[in-house]
Amino acid sequence: MGKPLEGIKVVEVAMWAFVPACGGMLADLGADVIKIEPPTGDPLRGLQIGNMNSGSGRNIDYSWESYNRGKRSITLDLKQAAGREVLMKLLEDADVFLTNLLLPARRSMQIDAEAIRARFPKIIYAVGSALGPNGPEMEKGGYDSITFWARGGIASSLTDEGADHPVSPPGPAFGDTLSGSMLTGAICAAIAKRAMTGEPSEVDVSLLGTAMWSMQRYICQATADGVDKFPKPPADKPNNVLVGAYRTADDRFVSLCMLQADKYWAPLMHVAGRPDLADDPRFVNAKARREHGDACYAEVKAMFASRTIAEWREILRQQDGQWDVVQNVGELKDDVQAQANGYVKHVDYGDGTTIPMVGVPMLFDKQAMTSTRSxxxxxxxxxxxxxxxxxxxxxxxLKVQGVVF
Incomplete structure (x- = not known):
């Protein structure tokens, strides 16, 4: 099976995670992605965040491997004219120029949109920015932890009132990978537009814009209501006791999302062995359950605490309400759906071993995309x-001049 972007050439001048993650996704989709690095390399190479490799027995940078999969690497010093000359040759038959260098740096190297598209009018010029291509802060840089997570309203929405610190992102490059996926979609749309109309595009996706897209429900409501933030509802006073997470006997959690509570209340109570709760007049419908919220929540909480996660899996499979187990990241490799759809795979590392990698979440004709290492x-x-x-x-x-490493 051919990949959807086979025949598309992408030249990437980018570093860290946001835009490289986009390039890695394009490579998985079949594009020939040529990554241009300075002689010292992308600073993400070898970056250690905490002590992430302890216990694995292998010193592999999974951030680097994840975001730069499937690319070809060439080192060029773009501060030198000879390096820029090589870049221009690479762009002669390229479809996409992909970058996240700040605009002042691109201008100084003469690789800003105006300069590149004046020479290559059919090229798609794609930028991953911090704050978008317009406005007084258009030249400001950013990172996902500050621009996406903090400025984008996500941290404050997750943080309890009076907390000593805002909630941190769940993992490295969380906002970068989401924004990179958005940029991939924008590039694919620009490729389709050019194929249909002959018109190339200048594309920009920002960390701030992606965060706001993710938070749009609250942003729209806050704008309409004239408020700065919505109070985080207390977990022990749910409006609907069938939406939320409950601790099990073995200190795991089951997450429920049964929005049509009246439809699922009685069937759930029956399969859980609590028909008395199904028939209790205090809990017979949503209105009654809200009026007796504390008592209802206490009963449901105690019910889930009475059995293990394995027992609840079997019980909950017997009814139609929506639920799932709160999994740890180390369990996802064993998730039957992750395995069946190729969401986790093992990629040849080139030394007779393999490394784990998460596949792009796009299947074509029910087939997962293959990957190669960075x-x-x-x-x-x-x-x-x-x-x-x-x-x-x-x-x-070129090597003597220090243009190529």
Whole structure:
């Protein structure tokens, strides 16, 4: 099966996670993604966050592997004219120029949108920005923890009133990967537009914009109501006791999302062995359950605490209400649906071993996309230069000049 973006060439001048994650997704979808790195490499290479590799027995940077999968790497010093000349040769038959360098840096290197599209009018110029291409802070940089998570309203919406610190992101590059997925979608739309109309686009997706898209329900309501934030409802006073998480006997959690509570209340109580709660006049419908909220919540909480997570799995499968288990990240590799759909796979690492990788969540004709590992720094420099017409002496000269590593 061919991949949907086979034949598309992407030249990436980017670092860290947001835009490289987009490039990695495009590579998984079949595009030829050539990553241009400075001679010192993308600073994400080898970045250690905490002590993430302890216990694994292998010193593998999974951030690097995840966001740079399937690419080819060439090192170029774009501050030098000779480096920019190589870039221009790469762009001659490219479909997409992908970058997250700040606008002042792009201008100084003469690789801003105006300069690139003046020379290559059919190219799609795609930018992952912090705050968007317009406005007084358009040239400001950002990271997902500050621009997406903090400025985008997510941290404050998750944080309890009076907390010492706002809630932190659940993992590295959380906002980066979501924003990178948005940028991938925008690029694919621009490719389709150019194919249908012949018109190229200048594309921008920002960390702030993606955060606001994710938080749109609250943002719209707050704007309409003229409030700054909505109080976080206390977990022990749910409006609907069939929406929320409950602790089990073995200190795990079951998460319920039975929005049509009257439809599911009685069937759930019967399969759980509590027909008395189904028939209790205090809990017979949503109005009654709200009026006796404390008592109802206490009963349901105690009911779930009486059995283990394994027991609840079997019980809840017997009814039609929506539920799931709160899983740990280490359990996802064993999730039967993750396995069946190729969401977790093992990729050849090139040394006789494999590494785990999460697949792009896009299946075509029910088939998951294959992946290959990320490139070593400058692994394809010579081959790419040769394909552009540089002979051995010219390549050596570029290396002597420090243009190519």
């Amino acid at each position: 490139p070593e720094l400058g692994a394809h420099s010579d081959a790419i230069l040769e394909s552009l017409g540089y002979d051995e002496d010219a390549i050596i000269d």
